Amino acid sequence: MSIQKKVTKLTKQQSEQGKFQNMYYEVQLPYFNPQSNSLFATSLLNNPSLLNIYQQAMSSYLQGYYKQAIFFAEKLLCLSQDSTALPYLVFLLGMCHFANQEFSGVYNLFLKHKLTQGDFAVLGARALYSNRQYEMGIEILQEETSSQSDWVRGQCYEALENKQLAVSNYFECLQKTPTNVRVFQQLVDSYLISSDEKENLVQQIQLSSDEAWLKDYYLSKTINYDIVNSKLADHLQEEKRKIVQQLQIVDKVETQQLKPSPVRSPYIRKEEIPIQNDLIYVALEKKNNIDILNVKAKKAYYNYDIASAYDWSLKAIKQDPLYFEVIPTYVSCLLELEQIAELYYCAHNLIENYAQNALSWFVVGVYYFSTKKYEVARKQFQKSIQLDQHLIYSWIGLAHSYAIQDESDQAMSIYRSITRQFPGCYQAHVYIGMEYLRTNNLQTAILSLQQAKDINPTDPMIQNELGVIAYKQKKYNEAKDYFLNALVFCQNSNHKIRESALQNLGHTFRKQKDYKNAIQIFEKCIQLNSVSPQIFFGLAFSYHLSELPNSLSKAIHYYHKSLSLKSDQTFVQDMLSKALQEAADMGLSEYIN
Template structure:
């Protein structure tokens, strides 16, 4: 057959692949390979078999060709076939051994001989070494060797920053701490034209930086246009301002800041635009659960189970719904199902532990949190929740140890500092408690949202314990500006005025607290004392008050 006729057949194969007619592609690719016996055509045939899900046959074809031992393209495709067949040890064997230097870069001269097949000179290719490193990482992760998996994922993204899948695995599976994520990103060698990609990646990592730093990253990507570096050839790319992935990052940032309503509104808009954007869906579920939107959770769970019954996210959504309506047994069942579907889905393990903790079943909650801490070393939440469980059982020293571990993993999450302040308060280390609470407020983005009202109240309590009453009153008032429905705030403010012998103000705030919770024992008792003391101002009330201070 003439060369031009063979080239036409190759074009038919490529067109069949683009139209997803894989049986046709396999048929014609087989004939082209028979006519030419060219390695490039054998590779094209193997690709058609792979896309048609004939993995064993594709692997046999590649393995029968001796060039598989000399060309990375052949070796990689053979390993991909074994990946699909779940033969992970054999997959690693086919990929061969490679060495990493101390910086995590791959140095293997055997991998330098690459035969580029069907390469368009205008296209930019992802480094084949990067793809192979990523596949090694997936194989090690499937073999439960997460330490090796992490190293190979890092090697993959370092070999080529365009290998987004490697970065996604590192971030979604919480394999790196905040500092490690930042360090990895700073070590990547981007092309001069990839400035936008560097900025985008910086938005993907944990977003606990100062508010102005994170907002600047988003603004940089939301510019209306970005001109080419060559003024003589002006080309423009459209703004990423309305890009779904970027907006999902922003929603995640709002969630981490405690701006739950803003987060929920943004994800609602995103899901109207792209109903099946799963990252937005996860953030939407988290915000809806914390806001108590049970109807929204119910509808989301029904749709997800119908459309994605094989995904852990769907069953996690069902668990969130039952958790929201306080049916913890059912929520636990579905969180457990989510972990069975995908054991590397972090929210399911956290939810599973929280469902146990909600019923004060501490041992089972601890077991779930410890599993999550082992599987996701870059996520500080399991360690944080372990500390909370110890605090619930009044094991304050142990709680403090785990909170400090969480602080090492994520040194800029304000929730960690808040819990350290609570522990110090319970251990009667009030100066230390004040320091932790003030540190918490210092790193919370402004303006403060209602979610941080308990932190302000805690700080006011600590100041009251130190007998610094003006500061305590100032923070109680600040807490009331965020929420007027807190019994603790009114009770604390009333008690502080009571300690200052300002009985009239104390009585007013005790009444406000009792209006919110009429059966509050502390406020009822202290209101009676305040009324008595207002009648006989000559008596020294403070001994009685300090005896009752245990209630607060």
């Protein structure tokens, strides 16, 4: 091929790529500004009858009367003889078909008129995606390079479970259009990217000074403000020393034995990304904007501050009871707080208004899960997944419904599916590790928990589970270090994970025969939960083993307290009998009576 022909072909391709852009704007412009100089407006002005039909079509479309809009748009296309106006009329009719969910009609219409470039390709691909014809959607977008085409192509790849290409296209879309909030939310909220990728994405997004508030919003969705020190090891040692002081542990605790594994997370950043506190963002925050409330609720929930998460999400729900973004957090809080009546109302409200939405059936599943009807809950989660296979909450709920009934194989299979489909979700790795720990497969449990720790090193549950494994392996100093880590990461929380880590720390001191510190820890546990038979047993057992003054009488007192809260504890009954016998042998009958 000659150089001239090559240049001609290249020029033609470039002009074709720029063809049929901004069609949504061009098609609607004559309705709002009939005197504009656009080709389409000029064509309509030359024919008043067609202009009237066009106005009827657009008015119906904007008011949501899509069938009526289709009627007028079809007549307009039939009557028009102006080839210049033809693409705009075809696109208008395609818009109306799409809005009326007649997806096959959109693609067939464009194909009939041989209009498959630019915005025609994008709208056609959106229709094919909605019709679950994902391969055809990708094919029609082969020659397209706009940000919208990247977005739709990414959706098609995601539906085909090709996460790598989906993420690649979403990244391309955000590079071209950084204000595409929906794509950013899809990447972050659907756990499609790892922590490193979140960090890199936020750093790469370039926004103007007028859009600084949007950058703050992006940052707020990816950064954990409670822990922002780039030197995690130093930060941990300092915080652990504070925890030791708060717990009034008598002797110095060795906290330098373990160095945390290298972290790859936006929560502990190599370079701090400062929030700009843009005036618009601050104003939205003061006005309790619903999206900002949602971000705060999620952040509080993942920091195990359930009470605050509930308060933030409830404020959002009061603004809009059907605000889908906050509902998973709101429902999770209700489950944690055992607010079954409120959970029932939420589920009923969603089913009544959105019976075909996957999230509605997820909430119904959570309600049945809260009432311990796990088989029924499982069916609701499965129905939710059938409606939307990308709703991660339903997958996790389904796995939990098996795990709680000790059906480990099914639960593990689903957890593994979650790790494949949602690579940024560390919780699935945690649950896999917990299942392995439950079956005493300690080495494999460590591998899963380390994977979770790589994604999010600041989750106290991960640290607590690693501590339990070290405890089982009789590596008590290592276990103690993990439990202190967990206490650092949930120090502002009243969640049961704090109680669990503190109680485990007490048992670790007891195993090391450091009974004074063990007793100190268990007494702190009682301040968190004064009706736990396990805590009172731990305190009683520590007193029983120690040689502190009046330790035997205190042990007997706390054994009784533990049994008063739960009477069917065989080991506690045996230890109480032994303590009473020892007291009798020592002639301490006055303490027994």
